[in-house]
Amino acid sequence: MADHSQPAHGALRQARWEQGTEIPLGVASLAFLAAYALRVLGDGLPEAVLDLCLAVMLAAWALFAVDYAVRRRLSGQRLRFVRTHVLDTVVLLLPLLRPLRVVQLYETVQRRHGRPRxxxxxxxxxxxxxxxxxxxxxxxxxxxxxxxxxxxxxxxxxxxxxxxxxxxxxxxxxxxxxxxxxxxxxxxxxxxxxxxxxxxxxxxxxxxxxxxxxxxxxxxxxxxx
Missing domain, CATH: 1.10.287.70 (Helix Hairpins)
Known part of the structure; x- marks a missing residue:
């Protein structure tokens, strides 16, 4: 008889990981957007501030990359994970779309506060x-x-x-x-x-x-x- 406990356990771990990282990733997307805006519009800012903004952007991207890698590993799907999570892949590769994770943060906050959906x-x-x-x-x-x-x-x-x-x-x-x-x-x-x-x-x-x-x-x- 086939053992289905391992895939079920992996799906449970993936669900727990996604639930625990929703807010941190949403905050990271906000930080990415703020840092990017400062770098583009802050022509008169000190070089140290601009370097700090760049560091924040890279750190946010690193968080997205770690989250993507962990979820891909927990899913056990390997290449199929890329095909079934196209939006996550595009968000990881294109900085322009990373602030869209803020929309997911809005849904998470609404759900955790028990407000009517x-x-x-x-x-x-x-x-x-x-x-x-x-x-x-x-x-x-x-x-x-x-x-x-x-x-x-x-x-x-x-x-x-x-x-x-x-x-x-x-x-x-x-x-x-x-x-x-x-x-x-x-x-x-x-x-x-x-x-x-x-x-x-x-x-x-x-x-x-x-x-x-x-x-x-x-x-x-x-x-x-």
């Missing part, structure tokens, strides 16, 4: 909104860092970068400010892709909520009306 549709909209806000701010920082000193760039201030991020996430694309550097354009492609996914999630969820609301009203309506 939002309905599914409301949760999707709230989480997509938080993700768009974090992605827009981080994307604006990344593009501003690459573009503000580039020859021929139209993104000269952080305000320009924020305006560009808002237009890109909303899929408006005015074209008045655009990245000109190769890395800036690569960042723009990532922001566009994630922005389309978030917009689709919000619009699809809202449409589903409307359909359910109208269907419920039809069911409650007396016959013949």
């Amino acid at each position: 939002l309905a599914l549709h409301a949760r999707v909209i709230v989480y997509a909104g938080l993700s768009a806000l974090l992605l827009g701010f981080t994307g604006a920082l990344a593009v501003y860092q690459q573009e503000h000193q580039a020859p021929g760039s139209t993104i000269r201030t952080f305000g320009d970068a924020v305006w560009w991020a808002c237009a890109t996430l909303a899929t408006v694309g005015y074209g008045d400010v655009v990245p000109v550097t190769p890395l800036g354009r690569l960042i723009a492609v990532g922001v566009m892709a994630v922005g389309l996914a978030l917009l689709g999630a919000v619009t699809g969820t809202f449409a589903s909520w409307l359909l359910q609301t109208f269907a419920r009203e039809d069911d409650e309506r007396p016959p013949g009306i």
Whole structure:
């Protein structure tokens, strides 16, 4: 008879690890975002402060890497873990997406305080909104860092970068400010892709909520009306 105790024990250990690291990783993502913002926007800060910010960013990345490695080992899936945890893999490899772990921190705090959880549709909209806000701010920082000193760039201030991020996430694309550097354009492609996914999630969820609301009203309506 096959022994299923070992996989079950590994799954239990993985669940305990994930529960215990939710808040530390959320705090690490906040620290990463704050340190990154200071490095990009703090032109007049002392070199020691900028070096400290870099150290915080590297430490946060190290925490993400350790968490990823431990969860992969506890799962026992090896390469399959990478295929089934694509978002975690992308977050580990792309600094632009690491602050999105803050959204998971919000869910953890809500759950541990025993507060009533939002309905599914409301949760999707709230989480997509938080993700768009974090992605827009981080994307604006990344593009501003690459573009503000580039020859021929139209993104000269952080305000320009924020305006560009808002237009890109909303899929408006005015074209008045655009990245000109190769890395800036690569960042723009990532922001566009994630922005389309978030917009689709919000619009699809809202449409589903409307359909359910109208269907419920039809069911409650007396016959013949």
